[in-house]
Amino acid sequence: MSRARTVVVGGGLAGMRTAEALSTKGFDGEVVVLSDESERAYNRPPLSKSALRADVTSDDVPLRMRKTAxxxxxxxxxxxxxxxxxxxxxxxxxxxxxxxxxxxASGVRPRRLDLAGPSTARHVVRTVADARALAQALSGTGDVVILGAGFLGTELAWTIARFGRVVTVVAPEAEPLVGAIGAPAAAALRRRSESAGVMFRNGRTATHVVGESAPRAVVLDNGEVLAASVVIEAVGSAPNVDWLRSTALDVTAGIEVDDRLGVVGASNFWAVGDVASAPQALLHGRRRRLEHWTHAGESARHVAAAILGSTEPFVSVPGFWTEQGGIRLDGYGFPGAADDHVLVAGDWDEDFLARSEFEGKLIGFLAAGFVKESAPLIKELSANAAAAHA
Ligand SMILES: Cc1cc2nc3c(=O)[nH]c(=O)nc-3n(C[C@H](O)[C@H](O)[C@H](O)COP(=O)(O)OP(=O)(O)OC[C@H]3O[C@@H](n4cnc5c(N)ncnc54)[C@H](O)[C@@H]3O)c2cc1C
Structure with a gap:
């Protein structure tokens, strides 16, 4: 009899961790990872931070794996x-x-803007090659305009301002990052970036890029013209689901999975990492895709266990971090969905610990520092998630 075969589509962090867990936890069969990239999984988070360099390669941002995998x-x-x-x-x-x-485990790709104007020197950052191309462009002169004020746009702004370049972030939201971390922390991070020279045009969108073969400026919807030799599009992502188009699955917002991460409407099919759209206990079962590094590993290990026979539900407390404004901010749960942000310790403009509550219940928290003090909040959040799932 032939051995069972597990095929993993996508060789990024989540795909690699799934295969690693299967092969080290006793899957008695063949495990094949299919990747459309030319190299094995590497670590993406440093690409918008310390590894934004003109000579960066995947060897500079390795991911460790068990030797026995x-x-x-x-x-x-x-x-x-x-x-x-x-x-x-x-x-x-x-x-x-x-x-x-x-x-x-096919992840996501950067969403692109359909803006009139030259398309050269309009950058995205998802891969090592993207980071290298952007860093090479930044070795020239001229101002930088970043379209989008999520984690990627704001981290890049902070990193690039430290290269001594003039950087402006343009986004329709009232505050950068507000949808992810809520207004008080978002305003605090903005103030930190502004003090390093980053400029923001909030409540604005770009209408077009001016230039012949390369950008010279970006024009905003209020007519303002921002000089720009480098334009970065950091406007979110689209799930890589083209390979599922001929199936009957609804993949508009990612691959829908149940509370065990099994794909809804299919058998022996699972989804992990950025591409999976899972019901979130802390949001009363509302679906969300989580583009968080920690989620990639946790969901991968859960699916490997499910393939090995576990029937446990995946009731996780999402965790993420961002590095900008001179701090590392850790987030848990869904701070952006809170209706109240309660400062527990510190000060918004220094280190702080803040509860993110919805209708009086903890659905997330943010910590800049205060690592030890975070432990009880993680416990409370896990208990809330378990109770909501039950
Ligand atoms: C610049 C950057 C900075 C980040 N910083 C942070 C951070 O500070 N904190 C944090 O929590 N998270 C951060 N993240 C997010 C984190 O890196 C991701 O959540 C994680 O990498 C997701 O892993 P994944 O395996 O799901 O997706 P990916 O790593 O995108 O892997 C998917 C792989 O599948 C391949 N693929 C797609 N379609 C196919 C197909 N049809 N056939 C074969 N292969 C296919 C893709 O090419 C890719 O190699 C950052 C991400 C980026 C890009």
Whole structure:
């Protein structure tokens, strides 16, 4: 009898961690990771921070893996289609591969803006090659305009301002990051970045880019013209679900999974990492995709355990961090969905610990420093998540 085969689509952090967990926790079969990138998984978070360098390679941002992990990598291999009934994948080299268990770990790609104007020197940052190209462009002169004020846009602004470049962040929200961390912390991070020279145009969008072969300026919806030799688009992401288009699954907002991370409407099919749209206990079961590093690993280990026979639900407390404004801010749960932010310790403009509550209940918290004091809040949050799931 042939051995069972698990195929993982996507060789980023979540795909690698799934394969690693399967191969080290006793999966008695073949594990194959298919990746359309030319290199094995590397660590993306430093690319908007310390590793934004013109010579950065994946060796500079490695991901550690257990030495005993043993599985097959197939690089530069894109999955183009799948037949979920017969369990067969079609690959970019026109071959097919059948599976017993399928794991979607195909991540996301940067959303692009449809702005008139030159498309050269308009950057995104997702891969090592993206970071290298941006850093090379930054070795020239001229001002930088960043479109989008989420984690990526604001981290890049802080990093680039420290290179001595004039940086302006343009975004429609009233405060950068407000949707992710709530107004008080968002305002505090903005003040920190402003003190390092970053400028913000909040409540504004770009209408077009001016220039012939390269950008010279970005024009905003109020007519303001911002000089720019480098334009960065950091306006969110789109899930990599093209390979599922011919299936009956609704993949508009990612791959919908149940509370065990099994894909809704399919058998022996799981989704992990950024691409998975899972019900969140802390949000009363509302679905969210979580583009957090920690979630990639936790969801991967959970799915490996499920393939090995576990029937446990995935009731996690999401965790993330950002580095900007000279601090590391850790976040848990869903601070952006809170209706009240209660300062527990410190000061918004220094180190702080703040509860994020919704209708009086803890749904998240933020910590700049205060690591020891965070422990009881993690416990309370986990208890709330478990109670909400029950
Ligand atoms: C610049 C940057 C900074 C970040 N900083 C932070 C941070 O500070 N804190 C934090 O919590 N998180 C951060 N993140 C998010 C974190 O890195 C991601 O959540 C994590 O990398 C997601 O891993 P993943 O495996 O789900 O997706 P990915 O790493 O994107 O992997 C998906 C892989 O699948 C491949 N693929 C897609 N479609 C196919 C296909 N059809 N066939 C084969 N392969 C395919 C893709 O090319 C890719 O290699 C950051 C991300 C970026 C880009």
């Amino acid at each position: 043993d599985f097959e990598w197939r690089l530069e291999t894109r999955v183009v289609d799948v037949d979920l009934d017969s369990h067969v994948l079609r690959l970019s080299d026109d071959t097919t591969l059948d599976y017993d268990h399928l794991v979607a």
